[in-house]
Amino acid sequence: MSNNGREYENFVAALHQALFDSEKWTELKNIKIEQSKKINDNFGIAREFDLYWEYEFAGITYKTVIECKDYASKVSIEKIDALLGKIRDIPDLKPIFATKTGYQSGAKTKALNNKVELLIVREQNDSDWMLEDGTPLIKQVNIDIHAISAASITSFNTKMDGKWIKENTNLDTSSGNLQLSMQNDQTVIEDVGRNDKYSLKELEERLGQGTDTNFGERSLSLKFDEAYLHCDDLKLKLKEVDLTYYIPKPIHQPMHIDFSKELVGVIEYLGKSSKTAIFKDHVVKGWSVKT
Known part of the structure; x- marks a missing residue:
């Protein structure tokens, strides 16, 4: 067998394995595909098939073989005859033929009359991104992400009412300094005079957002x-706040999503006039195709 033939077998096997793994039925999830499978016919003659799998359901074992042909031209009736000859003396096999390019009319007729499933298993093409009526599907998406962040307070210095603190708290103000642990979302300024109340986090949001031309460090005094x-x-009477804050420049990040790179391959079912798309992380079944 040529390297191209082996590669195509691997390709067909990988798509079918992904298809089985996506099934909800446990029986199908546990299917393992065998390559170059040898099966003895009723006369003890070993017959080799490119791909083989079996599974049991409701006490019955179902066996399937696929012959894979990576031909540049359409498959002829002789190839279907060859497959039928191999399985004639092996009971209970479901025969499938897979190729990239399609089948001659005689091959289709012979396969249909002998219950051979015909598949076209291939890489994607432009037809996979268009509905049967010509409606295009989304293949690529371009996104320009604009990330605009609120201001960030970098320095926060307060002037307190020392007399009020001495009269209303047990804090030691003799040194003139108070060490406080402040978290932006839990430190709150209650401005009774303006009937306003906000956390430092909310204050950062109020300080505004930068633009491409207006960003950088700022300072502000609040009395x-x-x-x-x-x-x-603690509740401490506040007289003044001097703060430094930074307004970041917006971040522009273009993003390009190419869904075609996620599409591994396509299986066309000629008998059903439908196809299944195998993506890297999911499977889409039941697309209609023109025959």
């Missing part, structure tokens, strides 16, 4: 008539 900082289960 309050009556406001409180809620942090670490």
Whole structure:
């Protein structure tokens, strides 16, 4: 057998194995395809078939063989005759023929009259991306992703009302500094004077988003008539906040999706005028094809 013939057998086997693995029936999921399978006929003569598998369902064993021919021209009736000759003395075999290019009319008639399933097993072509009525299917998608992030506070310095803190809390303010652990989503400014309340995370969102020409580091001072900082289960009277924040530049990321690269191969069932597409991660069945 030529290398091309072996490669085509491998290709046909891989598509059918993917098809079996996608089935919901446990019996079909467990099918293992054998290559160059030798089966003894009723006279003890070993007959070799390119592909073979079997499975049991409801107590009955179903056996299938596929002859794979990687021909440049359409398969002739003589090749169908050869397959029928090989299986004549082997009972209970389901014969299938697979090729890339198609079949001559005589071969189709002979196969139909002898219950030989004819397949075209091939790589994709343009017809696989078009419905029977000519409607095109989506083959490629181009996406331009724009990622726009909110501002990020990099420095947050506060001026507290020391007298209020001394009168209303047990904190030691003798050093003039308070060490607080602040998380953006849990540290809240309650601006009573403006009837407003927001977390530092919400403040970052309010500070705006950058553009391609307007981004970078900024500073801001907030003064309050009556406001409180809620942090670490504490409530502290706040007089002023000086903060530094950074507005990031939007990120532009083009993305190209080529679905054709995910399509491994196609199986056309001539007897049913339908085809099945085998993708890398899923199977699409039942497409109609023109005969």
